[in-house]
Amino acid sequence: MNPGEVVEVLAALARLDMDAVVAYEQAIAAVDVVAIRDRFAQFRYDHERHVDELTTTIRNLGFEPPSPKSGNEMEPGLLPVTPSAGAEAALDVMHTNERLISRRYTEASRMKLPLPILTLVAKNCRDEQRHFQYVEQTLAIRTWGR
Numbered sequence: 014m015n016p017g018e019v020v021e022v023l024a025a026l027a028r029l030d031m032d033a034v035v036a037y038e039q040a041i042a043a044v045d046v047v048a049i050r051d052r053f054a055q056f057r058y059d060h061e062r063h064v065d066e067l068t069t070t071i072r073n074l075g076f077e078p079p080s081p082k083s084g085n086e087m088e089p090g091l092l093p094v095t096p097s098a099g100a101e102a103a104l105d106v107m108h109t110n111e112r113l114i115s116r117r118y119t120e121a122s123r124m125k126l127p128l129p130i131l132t133l134v135a136k137n138c139r140d141e142q143r144h145f146q147y148v149e150q151t152l153a154i155r156t157w158g159r
């Protein structure tokens with residue numbers, strides 16, 4: 014993989030992470046269950062950190078990282094959270110989003126990336142699997158209704 018191809022992979026992940034930050038901001042505003050909001054805030058922070066790390070890595074390779082999008086357009090397959098969603102609808106949307114992001118990170122972690130970059134991608138991939146599992150389990154056991 015040449016540096017340009019590596020950067021394409023990283024930029025695609027960074028764009029997903031940027032949209033995840035936006036989606037989590039929307040989800041935090043839409044949910045009134047403190048325990049879920051706190052988790053969402055942690056996950057938003059993870060995604061912000063991913064953006065920072067990916068952006069730095071892209072710059073270190075001599076390329077310009079993707080800039081944050083203006084407007085509400087999201088990457089294909091990612092969904093926004095509507096302000097009036099409530100816990101279940103917000104979790105449903107984040108379930109879809111985290112499944113996609115988790116898949117993309119898993120695909121990237123199987124690519125022939127340079128080792129330090131692969132290490133970063135694998136670390137982020139574990140974060141995404143953790144996010145997805147939390148959303149899936151919370152939806153399954155419906156903790157907010159008790």
Ligand SMILES: [Fe+2]
Nearest residue numbers: 056111141144
């Ligand atoms: Fe995530």
